Amino acid sequence: MTVRLYDTKAQALADFVPLEEGKAGIYVCGPTVQSxxxxxHLRSALVYDQLRRWLTxxxxxxxxxxxxxxxxxxxxxxxxxxxxxxxxAYRFELEFSSGYRRIGIQAPTYEPRATASVTExxxxxxxxxxxxxxxxxxxxxxxxxxxxxxxxxxxxxxxQKPENMEAATDADPRGxxxxxxxxxxxxxxxxxxxxxxxASPWGAGRPGWHIECSAMSSRYLGTxxxxxxxxxxxxxPHHENELAQSTAAGDSFASLWVHNGLVNVGGQKMSxxxxxxxxxxxxxxxARPLVVRYYLGSAHYRSTIDYHxxxxxxxxxxxxxxxxxxxxxxxxxDDTRFAGSGLPVVPEAFAAAMDDDLSVPQALGVLHETVRAxxxxxxxxxxxxxxxxxxxxxxxxxxxxxxPLSAEWATxxxxxxxRALAALVERLIEDRNxxxxxxxxxxxxxxxxxxxxxGISVEDGPSGSHWSIA
RNA sequence: GGUGGAGUGGCCGAGAGGCUAGGCAGCGGCCUGCAAAGCCGUCCACACGGGUUCGAAUCCCGUCUUCACCUCCA
Numbered sequence: 400m401t402v403r404l405y406d407t408k409a410q411a412l413a414d415f416v417p418l419e420e421g422k423a424g425i426y427v428c429g430p431t432v433q434s435x436x437x438x439x440h441l442r443s444a445l446v447y448d449q450l451r452r453w454l455t456x457x458x459x460x461x462x463x464x465x466x467x468x469x470x471x472x473x474x475x476x477x478x479x480x481x482x483x484x485x486x487x488a489y490r491f492e493l494e495f496s497s498g499y500r501r502i503g504i505q506a507p508t509y510e511p512r513a514t515a516s517v518t519e520x521x522x523x524x525x526x527x528x529x530x531x532x533x534x535x536x537x538x539x540x541x542x543x544x545x546x547x548x549x550x551x552x553x554x555x556x557x558x559q560k561p562e563n564m565e566a567a568t569d570a571d572p573r574g575x576x577x578x579x580x581x582x583x584x585x586x587x588x589x590x591x592x593x594x595x596x597x598a599s600p601w602g603a604g605r606p607g608w609h610i611e612c613s614a615m616s617s618r619y620l621g622t623x624x625x626x627x628x629x630x631x632x633x634x635x636p637h638h639e640n641e642l643a644q645s646t647a648a649g650d651s652f653a654s655l656w657v658h659n660g661l662v663n664v665g666g667q668k669m670s671x672x673x674x675x676x677x678x679x680x681x682x683x684x685x686a687r688p689l690v691v692r693y694y695l696g697s698a699h700y701r702s703t704i705d706y707h708x709x710x711x712x713x714x715x716x717x718x719x720x721x722x723x724x725x726x727x728x729x730x731x732x733d734d735t736r737f738a739g740s741g742l743p744v745v746p747e748a749f750a751a752a753m754d755d756d757l758s759v760p761q762a763l764g765v766l767h768e769t770v771r772a773x774x775x776x777x778x779x780x781x782x783x784x785x786x787x788x789x790x791x792x793x794x795x796x797x798x799x800x801x802x803p804l805s806a807e808w809a810t811x812x813x814x815x816x817x818r819a820l821a822a823l824v825e826r827l828i829e830d831r832n833x834x835x836x837x838x839x840x841x842x843x844x845x846x847x848x849x850x851x852x853x854g855i856s857v858e859d860g861p862s863g864s865h866w867s868i869a
Numbered sequence: 870g871g872u873g874g875a876g877u878g879g880c881c882g883a884g885a886g887g888c889u890a891g892g893c894a895g896c897g898g899c900c901u902g903c904a905a906a907g908c909c910g911u912c913c914a915c916a917c918g919g920g921u922u923c924g925a926a927u928c929c930c931g932u933c934u935u936c937a938c939c940u941c942c943a
Contacts, residue, residue, distance in 0.1 A: 443943035630943030764891035
């Protein structure tokens, strides 16, 4: 089976054919660490986490590089004398890392910072100047621009013609040959901190936006690599410019371009001006991290997610079906020869869905179908089938990063408190079952109501009563 | 104006010429002392108007609505 992905540049599904047999090199545009992460940032990172997990399951040795852009106009603009740009950038970087970790996004193979690759950026800029695709500004700004008119392929990623493009507003246009030219290097300006200035052949300054990704992708993955990913909103200008820079400099660059959909709220994109952004920290207060992951990861990666009230409740209900099956099957198989068994292999239909442009919604259909079959097997006391379903369910949830038994979701509860609670609840359940045996259902129901009031639900089954914290 | 998407049942969300996912909610049943959970069954669909076809949610033409991007964006 071949993994197929939708290539934005070709506007078609393409077989994933790695440059090197058995390996996959992925570069993902990470955040510009200028403010706190919102749920769109989480979704984006999650999409590539799913891609990485699936390629890994398929046997590829995946190298995932996700950058941190830690120098840019807004970071400098948001800094103050007491809160320097580098401290501000690092603080937000930590917030991003924390958000990613909480929803179980595996750390990338490497996470390079733009400020650590300025030398590599300058080398690309020099190559572009040498090849006639970049020039130093004609004014005294010290800026260096990419010469869009010198590169006929400019616009190929987003299929736009230069005459339909608006002027780039990233620098004073007086130094530009064409208003659509964009800055590769920005000359140091009076008032900007010295710590944000690097020496260069064109004078002291700092990198423009876009060049960092060309530099870091080639530095860590090579001048030709397999997949370039990022948010849909980065297609233009960011990815268009990256592509132009790298290819004009002579690099092959990415074989495939993958873009993830955005997260909307009330039908509109989150934006600062509308004030409708949902930040990661507040979202994670609304539901367990595992539920947040299930929710953000259950839509197809290319579709827009429109968040609405109640969405997390629905996600929680769906997830609980899976969790309660795993819990139920493990309780039933405990002390039998099937305990802990079931091959950790995903069903063929699940694999086919994932291979087909990472069709997670279809894959989830297979997962839920397997849960249903597993529950039916338990109802029929078919322990072999139940164990098989268990293995398949765990394999599927592991690939999707929603395996409830995985260490990252373990609650760090105090074991002693848990033990004390268990002793008390089990004592009450004994009383209740004694009452039930004596047909004193008033007393039995009173105990169940009391437990429910304390947030504990009781389920009676053939092998006894099972309690859980609701 | 240019570029690329979307419109599916009460809600979410797949599918892409005949097989009509899945989840949540609803209804009926089984199980249960009653529940819960689970299982079985079931109701409710493809924005609109034409066309192609034996057959269209799916293909074609047109219309409407809507979103994103067009140099801050995940």
